[in-house]
Amino acid sequence: MNLNALHKLGYGMYIIGSHKGDKLNGQVANTVFQITSEPPNVAVSINKSNLTHEYIKSSNVFSVAILNQGTPLQYIGSFGFNSGRDVDKLKGVNYKIGETKAPVFIDHAAAYLEVEIVQDVDVGTHIIFIGRIVNAEVLTEDTCMTYEYYHQVKRGATPKTAPSYIASEKGGDE
């Protein structure tokens, strides 16, 4: 059995935003996917230890910024390798407050979605949040970043709290 096979699965790169009252946060995710077309529902897998998990649980909404291929590694890292418990991730970052009141991170985004939770599924370390789309916009026709591009070309790393973290993986600052 060779779990490197999991590295061959395809994903995009996203910044997930949510809120808890007036408090706002965002985090990197790669596991956003459409699960039905009628209605157009999407899902995301979020680690229970992440602050964004707590915010989504509280507000029942999240936003998805779909990153373009040119997104700087530093921008991704600022959302992915810090916790909103320790730093204000929104400092110096452009965002707008969406219809759901979640922050929508428009920098480097080719499109975004806003989602209201209809179901959540406990899968152990993570929760799969499933929701209906209440807002969606295309911002640019830029090529979107794939998770493979992030790893291979950008030499990006995967936080240990990501669903796709594999203990043996090389090439990045964990």
Place this chain on the structure above:
Amino acid sequence: MNLNALHKLGYGMYIIGSHKGDKLNGQVANTVFQITSEPPNVAVSINKSNLTHEYIKSSNVFSVAILNQGTPLQYIGSFGFNSGRDVDKLKGVNYKIGETKAPVFIDHAAAYLEVEIVQDVDVGTHIIFIGRIVNAEVLTEDTCMTYEYYHQVKRGATPKTAPSYIASEKGGDE
């Protein structure tokens, strides 16, 4: 609201195999994703009307062949635009019987997974099957096919039963 934003989400391209007793079938899917790393569990969204859904429900296992970028459109079409109820999709196709007894479609695959279901989630038209990996192998280091490449370069189409089907979508024979 512009649901074309959903086209910006990133996926790979996969052939999902399963069995019901001695009967074998496979179908195309793009929504396979890792949901936890400890244990390494994955999920797939399958339309309830698909024969593969019936087979997975019966055997509680499925295989995932992760397609490489060079996979011919015809190969994908033979799995994606026919039902195993009408034609024998396995005719003329190379596969092996995996540890789970599901067929593993090795043609054009860069890697494969075999999965035993631990949970299924009803999301309306589709079921999300969540399972633990019981077998996984890397076959080649070929670049894997993204859903975007399938659409944009291969001019591939999306069956109406796919989670990512959008009624307005252009460019393909539905």
